[in-house]
Amino acid sequence: MKRPFRPLFSLLLLIVIVSTLSSRTVFRQSFSYLQLDNHVSLEPSVRESNSTLLQFAAIDVNEAHDKKEIEQLLEGNFGSSGRYRSFSSWQHSNYLNIRTRASTGRLSFQLRSPKYYKIWLEFRKSLRDWSRNKWFQPDIMLDLIDLVKRPIDRHSGLPDSNGRYASCAVVGNSGILLKTEYGELIDSHDIVIRLNNARTEGFQRNVGSKTNISFVNSHILHRCARREGCFCHPYGEKVPMVMYICQPVHLIDYTVCNASHKAPLLITDARFDILCARMVKYYSAKRFAEETGKSLDEWALVHDANQFHYSSGMQAIMLALGTCDRVSIFGFGKSAQATHHYHTNQKAELHLHDYEAEYAFYHDLVERPQVIPFLPDKFKVPSVVIHN
Incomplete structure (x- = not known):
């Protein structure tokens, strides 16, 4: 008598299972969207239309490779990849006498003096501290006062404050500046930020002469630090420097230059680096898709x-x-x-940058900051003016 009810029972059970699985799928999709939404401050219509771009920009194709590279460096292995060729200059420099075994590329730790062994220990500590923060956290924008402004203010003898600088000039290095006379206007700002050791001598009428913060990438410091007697701080040893790390091995250059610098030499937080990387990739992919109509896979090739x-x-x-x-x-x-x-005769742009995409970002800062992705909801974009 129970057998006729089995098909009905099986059917009901199947309906329950399918319903449950569907609910879980919807929940996962909703939860995934909410996770993305928690990190993005966009108008709803913009957020919905750009969800694919946002997810694409969040992919770090080098994540696994970079993690392996950091692990190798911490172990003292500098010779297993072409990415480490920059270290060969250190082997023969007057800073470090570090030998690597040809077979393994591993450091033999034969250092000339305790001072250089101390540099090695400081390098490892800096690398660990920096690498721990290699994750996405857009709220890092709310921490820049503590991470950057406060150390610089203490060096300058300014009172501790939660407030921002009243006005800042970020001076790029484009040759278009030679057709301007912005020098006096630039120097009128409370803080002047200059890039990659660009010289001001002979160009004061165009770019001004005041420098409060020297912002560089680690390639700049590396090319300087590996030469004996090179002046790591061209604007003066008392001018604070802020640097982002292009290759983890460059933290050795930071360690050496930091010993001779009488002002803060700050490394940008890796969370800040990741935020910047996502934003630029988003604007580049968006521009590529709009202008070419091609898939994002082709963006990766171009x-x-x-x-x-x-x-x-x-x-x-x-x-x-x-x-x-x-x-x-x-x-x-x-x-x-x-x-x-x-300040140079260089005409070509670097292929690893998408300057047009970055220009689009700058104009959004001025005209419609509400569409800029990945900024936290709590962050208020300040007033921005572009002088061309």
């Missing part, structure tokens, strides 16, 4: 996803957004007649 990176200028502007009430941008742009840098 822009060499493994090498693609934000420019020093973009991150310096992001730094100013978190520490200044008013941000003025100078020397960001190009023309067919202008050199890439006002």
Whole structure:
């Protein structure tokens, strides 16, 4: 008598299972969307239309490789990849006499003096501290006062304050500055941020002479620090420096230069680096999709996803957004007649940057900051003016 009820029971059980699985799928999708939404401050219509771009920008194609590289460096292995060729200069420099075994590439730790062994220990500590923060946390924008402004203010003898600088000028290095006379206007700002050791001598009328913060990428410091007697701080040893790390091995250069610097030499938080990387990738992918109509997979081929990176200028502007009430941008742009840098004859742009995408980001800062992705809801974009 019970057998006729089995098909009905089985059918009901199947309906319950399917319903449960469907509910779980919807829940997962909703939860995934909410996770994304927690990190993005966008108008609802913009958020919905750009969800694919947001997810694409969040992918770090180098994450596994970078993690392995850091682990190898912490173990003393500098010879297993072409990424470490920069260390060969250290082997023969007057700073360190570090030998590597040809077979393994592992350091033999034969250092000339305790001073150099101390440099090795400090390098490992800096690398550990920096690498611990390699994760996405957009709220890092709310911490820039503590991480950057306060150490600089203490060095300058200014009172401790939660407030921002009243006005900041971020001076780019574009050759378009040679057709301007912004020098006096630039120097009128409370804080002047200059990029990658660009010299001011002979260009004061165009770019001013005042420097409060020197912002550099670690390649700049590396090229300087590996030469004996090189002056690591061209604006003066008392001018604070802020640097982002291009290759983890460059933290050795930071350790050496920091010993001779009488002002803060600050490394940007890796969470800040990741935020900048996502934003630039988003704007680049968005521009590519709109202009070409091609898939995002093709963007990766055109822009060499493994090498693609934000420019020093973009991150310096992001730094100013978190520490200044008013941000003025100078020397960001190009023309067919202008050199890439006002202080050199270089014409070509670096292929690992998408400058047009970064320009689009700067204009959104001025005209519609509400559409900029990945910024936390609590963060208020300050007043931004672009001087071309």
